[in-house]
Amino acid sequence: MTPPSAPTPKATPVGLVLAAVAAVFVLNFLILGYSTQMALKPAPTRVAPPAPIARATPAPVPPPALLARFIAVPPPADPHDAAWANAPELPVLLGPQEVSLPFGGGSVAEVSLRALHDGDTIAFRLEWADDSVNSARAVDAYRDGAALQFPLAGSPTPPSALMGERGKPVAIWHWRADWQDPAPTASAAEATWYPPNSELVARGFAQPPAPAVACVEYLSEGWGTLTRQPAHHVAARGNHRDGVWAVVFQRPLGRVMPHEPVFVAGESTHVNIAVWNGSEGDVNGLKSVSTSWTPLEIEKLPESDRLTARYVAGALPLDPTDPFWAAQPAQVVGLVPQRLVLPFGGGAVGRLHFRAAHDGRRIAFHLQWRDDTADMENGVDTYRDSVAMQFPSRGATTMPSPLMGERDKPVAIWQWRADWQAGAGDRLRRQPAPESLLVAATSFDTLPRGMFDRPVPETSAAKFVAAGWGTLTRQVRQDIAAHGVHADGHWHVVFVHDLATDDPTDPAFRPGETTAVNFAVWNGIAREVNGLKSIRMEWMPLHVEPAPK
């Protein structure tokens, strides 16, 4: 199939109008004496596209994988930060897009790909040769750009590497040079003639969707289905130096929206790449692209293999911001999405920082994890942030299943919930509640107190016992204190409980001995609730330090 030949340009009335507009601009520059740098800049010279790359015949071995290496510090946003030297480089060959009209691209033959993560944030760095920067938003020019594409979790086999397929969506992160640093196309005077259309901006038609967003997240289920995500959590920054573009994409390791790719430390997924070269007129299907997925391995977190509750003499503060907690060493716990029992889900939180201490009488746990939003509302269509710890019950003679216990081997579960902490007083409800509508008793009056989800008024945590999936039952005694604080994009939650009780469903914390613990974290904005949670598949040993006699 040959692409249709381009029509010969003709002088059209539209062309005349454009010429007239251009003349007004030139006149404006002359009259107002603006810097002529832009006006005088020569039009970019068109370089001939390089000769097509001779592509290697496909080898039977799987394609080499990109390793997202773990580093102890946050991965850098700056593409030229020295930390990138830690990430192994993977060259990926690109070719012209020849599958769906309009065909084109191919001027970028190769990109170099690197990735890093620190358990909270994952970053990808893309580098390719391009001797010109094209970042103008102009009626007659195109801009440089690059995109990464990932399958969503839940697809057993990855969908088509070329923009997904029906029922098997892919996520696409699109960085554009013009979104990042738009080359000025409008003078200040012009802006007063044509004020920004705030109505269109408000409806999300503006490009980019928000100021300072250089990267837009899309979902695609095949050619022509590219759809903008309702919110954007990927930050991208490009840097052009010595004829080379280097772009870094960063996102929280855990997803924030349900239809975002899940990255799990210790697991693998796939990535694909597309690059647009503005000086070649690349846009849309005219791009340099790889026709197959590149496997992506995310390095396992260096986890603690045993958690410790240290002995301290003195108070165990319930306030997570108390300096006491900062002074305790943090241990790392890796989490994975819950994939065993319907409904599957989770994956928004990949790592917890764990601290614990006891004073011989009480035991306290401090859990911290990344979550950019505090989701306090459990409304008709909203979900709340939450965290739970699970221990074998004292009554379990042998070790129960780490996944909510099993028959005759119960587990004790402590759950803190942001909506409980928000409380009834400052309940965050968008639902209108005009008093005049309430013609009879309120639910509070008609339902016994025990029926409310908060076991005790003014509490933000509850104690449960479970002996297998679906058996979660509230404990009679609700003697748990917990408090959460959301600060700096992290939740910090402290639980405090008696070390020993006379209730056999409670955990057995015996100084000098080792028990076990598991965790579950829910991120409300990612619509996580119930089985949709990040957990551990195995128990983590928990050593309770001996108390001095």
Added chain:
Amino acid sequence: MPKVYNWQIGREMEYPYEPGRPDKQFSAVFDTNKCIACQTCSIACKTTWTSGRGQEYMLWNNVESKPYGSFPLQWDLKVLDMIGGASWEGDRYVGKTIFEKAVENGQTVEGFLPTLEDWSYPNCGEDEMAGEPLVGGYHIDEVAHPVWFYYLPRICNHCSFPGCLANCPRQSIYKRPDNGIVLIDQERCHGYKQCVKGCPYKKAMFNSETGRSEKCIGCYPKAEAGLATQCIEQCIGKIRIQGWISPPEQAREDNPMDYLVHVRKVALPIYPQFGTLPNVYYIPPMTVPEPFLRQMFGPGVTRALRIYREELPNDPELQGLLLLFGSTNQIMTRFDVRDGWAHGYRRDGKEVARVPITEPLVVRPAYDPQYDVVRLDTT
């Protein structure tokens, strides 16, 4: 997954639990031809059950105009879209139920969670007409009107294979063994909203005040006393009748429910293709084009419409039963039609309703000799 037989779709289907039949099954028939959208039913329910905080948006009974109305917005179109349309071969459904579609996607039930906004416009689309544009001098002289809308009153269907129940990961939802009413155990419920997602009819609702889900309770205290629900008893249009429905192979001709659903097949399930075997049945509106009705009530509409349009005028038995609608607040278990009168009986055999098929004609002469006045027809 266990296989269950769903007679409404003419075949077996997968359902997460083994079938269990209650002693009696709650059931109702709504005659859409008579509903006037007065919303008395909605208010009867609202003032009885959902007048508390956290329940402001709830309408366990709602009445929406079809085709453009829906509460919550687009509930039915969204579910139809999610299961991939719906196709029938004769009386056999060959598309996917919400349970079968879910298997493909690694879920238990295919469904969606409406937003608060979706719940906020219960009267959206009210009285909006579908069909040809109206022009001056327009006359409608065909049945299946070229311009049309109709009212669809809806409650929980107390389904035999409930989607809400199937999707609850905590088994907080149960079907009462004595009357088939589907209830949410408020003590077990953890507020996961999975039932809201799993009910294709969107009749399970979340109470953000209690952190629990709630749903229509079939007015079970009244059902226990042999009385019809609030919405059925209060219906101004007398469009509703409540009873106990038998499985098709045990249908009894003198049971009002069985007669309408299984014997004459004039009352049809709503969206049987969802696969939940809903137990509220509808006599389809005779003025509406058939393709739309087939989508909503299944392939039985052709027969139901023919009976309603053509056979009913000469069928005293069916006429009598339709007249017993709304004639008593008691649940009728048996009816008969004799000598121009329809009689309804409750469980213990006592007659609880009697209506004439033809109202006696009373002619009042213009002159009243007793008071020596001429009657004016303005009084």
